Amino acid sequence: MIGGVLESLYGLFGEWWIIPRLIEMFVVVSIIIGFISVAAMFLIWWERKISAHIQVRFGPMRVGGWHGWAQSIADGIKLLLKEDIIPARADRPIFILAPMVVFASALAAYVVIPFGPGLIVQDLNIGILYIIAISSLAVLGIIMAGWSSNNKYAALGALRSAAQAVSYEIPLIISLLGPLLIVGSLSMTKIVEAQYVPFILVQPLAFLIYFTCAVAETNRLPFDIPEAESELVAGFHVEYSGMRFAIFFMAEYANMFVVCAIATTVFLGGWKGPLLPPVAWFLIKTFFLLFVMMWLRWTLTRTRVDQLMNVAWKVLLPLAFVNLGITGLVMLLYPVG
Amino acid sequence: MWRYLRDIGKGFWSILLSMQITLRYLFTRAVTVQYPEEKRELPTRALTRHVLTIDLESKDLKCTACDMCARICPVNCIYLEGEGKGKARRATWFIIDHNLCMYCNLCVEVCPFDAISMWTGQYELGGFSRTNLVYGLDTMTADGFYPTIMTPRPPAGAAVKAPAAAGAGKQERKG
Ligand code: SF4
Numbered sequence: 001m002i003g004g005v006l007e008s009l010y011g012l013f014g015e016w017w018i019i020p021r022l023i024e025m026f027v028v029v030s031i032i033i034g035f036i037s038v039a040a041m042f043l044i045w046w047e048r049k050i051s052a053h054i055q056v057r058f059g060p061m062r063v064g065g066w067h068g069w070a071q072s073i074a075d076g077i078k079l080l081l082k083e084d085i086i087p088a089r090a091d092r093p094i095f096i097l098a099p100m101v102v103f104a105s106a107l108a109a110y111v112v113i114p115f116g117p118g119l120i121v122q123d124l125n126i127g128i129l130y131i132i133a134i135s136s137l138a139v140l141g142i143i144m145a146g147w148s149s150n151n152k153y154a155a156l157g158a159l160r161s162a163a164q165a166v167s168y169e170i171p172l173i174i175s176l177l178g179p180l181l182i183v184g185s186l187s188m189t190k191i192v193e194a195q196y197v198p199f200i201l202v203q204p205l206a207f208l209i210y211f212t213c214a215v216a217e218t219n220r221l222p223f224d225i226p227e228a229e230s231e232l233v234a235g236f237h238v239e240y241s242g243m244r245f246a247i248f249f250m251a252e253y254a255n256m257f258v259v260c261a262i263a264t265t266v267f268l269g270g271w272k273g274p275l276l277p278p279v280a281w282f283l284i285k286t287f288f289l290l291f292v293m294m295w296l297r298w299t300l301t302r303t304r305v306d307q308l309m310n311v312a313w314k315v316l317l318p319l320a321f322v323n324l325g326i327t328g329l330v331m332l333l334y335p336v337g
Numbered sequence: 338m339w340r341y342l343r344d345i346g347k348g349f350w351s352i353l354l355s356m357q358i359t360l361r362y363l364f365t366r367a368v369t370v371q372y373p374e375e376k377r378e379l380p381t382r383a384l385t386r387h388v389l390t391i392d393l394e395s396k397d398l399k400c401t402a403c404d405m406c407a408r409i410c411p412v413n414c415i416y417l418e419g420e421g422k423g424k425a426r427r428a429t430w431f432i433i434d435h436n437l438c439m440y441c442n443l444c445v446e447v448c449p450f451d452a453i454s455m456w457t458g459q460y461e462l463g464g465f466s467r468t469n470l471v472y473g474l475d476t477m478t479a480d481g482f483y484p485t486i487m488t489p490r491p492p493a494g495a496a497v498k499a500p501a502a503a504g505a506g507k508q509e510r511k512g
């Protein structure tokens with residue numbers, strides 16, 4: 001039906017195909033932003049609930065009646081209504097641009113996430129490469145935020161974030177290479193279709209490395225040194241308030257969703273599963289991974305900077321290479337598999 | 338090399354163990370008491386707001402306005418005045434400023450006639466202005482505490498008088 005509507009739109013405008021194309025893009029982006037906002041609000045509420053219950057308390061219980069389900073909405077409205085403070089000596093244009101860059105990079109990654117067969121905005125043939133490239137942009141936004149705030153904590157947080165992202169991106173990409181070798185394609189849809197068994201069974205080591213790096217990439221505990229509250233106040237977003245802060249916050253959760261969606265696609269067999277519709281399977285798997293991420297956050301303590309670098313360069317990277325080497329060897333010996 | 342691998346394995350294992358612990362806590366019941374809806378049971382002798390007790394026979398306040406409580410109060414939050422001589426002396430006005438009171442129980446312990454008690458179980462003293470917390474004679478002898486509360490929650494059906502005196506005596510000695 002959607003296809004029919006599009007067809008008639010294109011027919012209507014004839015050689016002015018750019019107009020319906022723009023409308024189409026606008027609608028798709030709106031849907032993605034809507035999805036991100038709802039998912040982020042749910043995740044924030046969920047995380048507060050999980051953290052509370054792990055600490056044997058209830059968390060938000062009041063807003064909206066049932067277990068405080070409307071808490072995130074109330075928080076969002078509160079942040080919207082708050083005064084928007086820009087520090088006097090901040091670098092204004094960059095300060096304003098930074099949250100947008102962070103959010104845009106998160107948003108762009110959603111283009112190639114396969115929610116179900118055919119339910120993908122654009123099945124790029126370089127899907128996974130595109131995601132890796134785009135998600136690296138978030139670091140740029142964080143550095144912009146930290147640098148333009150003109151605040152030593154923010155600058156420190158931003159620099160730490162840069163160091164962390166550079167270190168963890170390498171094992172992350174190499175761990176993804178294992179499954180990609182087996183599939184022989186970078187397209188997200190092809191990766192899912194190639195999984196007769198979820199790749200986590202074939203590549204457990206790669207999954208663990210990927211997941212560790214993903215946690216680090218999204219700046220979450222135990223790897224949250226860029227925003228370590230106890231030493232850097234809040235890291236790169238110290239100076240942000242109101243809606244700009246909310247955008248950072250939302251981008252963090254949107255990024256979490258992206259990395260978990262990639263893990264689902266590459267390692268857990270994407271939308272495949274019995275009985276339930278494909279989209280449901282995809283969301284169940286992704287949200288389970290998100291749950292594991294939150295669970296980890298409330299289990300482990302923050303690592304030191306040197307420990308962080310140790311783990312990346314001395315543990316994850318060699319292991320990722322070993323995994324890649326073994327995968328390549330097995331592929332060479334048994335070319336069919 | 339062997340040590341390196343063992344360290345990784347150990348680290349991984351300890352993460353799994355700690356995750357198991359947090360998972361167990363995730364499913365234990367929260368200890369939070371949802372206050373306005375559910376309330377915690379007060380300890381039997383919890384110190385809450387004051388009440389002036391009444392003598393069962395004469396239906397009169399026991400307080401003789403001897404000024405002991407006002408003098409021992411560390412924060413000087415009791416103000417009172419009395420009329421009459423000797424045993425007939427009675428308080429004409431008696432004010433406790435609960436903005437200042439720190440619930441130390443000293444006024445109760447010092448009172449020679451067991452005329453004041455803090456075992457009312459009333460701890461929700463919120464108000465919209467400071468004057469709401471200044472309690473006079475009428476509030477402190479309010480209906481809820483009539484005729485007198487000498488022991489916290491006297492068992493139903495028991496004779497009020499005898500245990501009342503005993504309880505009060507005990508309290509004084511304990512202090
Ligand atoms: S409880 Fe302590 S502070 Fe309060 S009125 Fe009595 S003596 Fe004063």
Ligand code: SF4
Nearest residue numbers: 400401403404406448
């Ligand atoms: S309450 Fe007790 S101590 Fe205070 S004035 Fe009355 S009799 Fe004296």
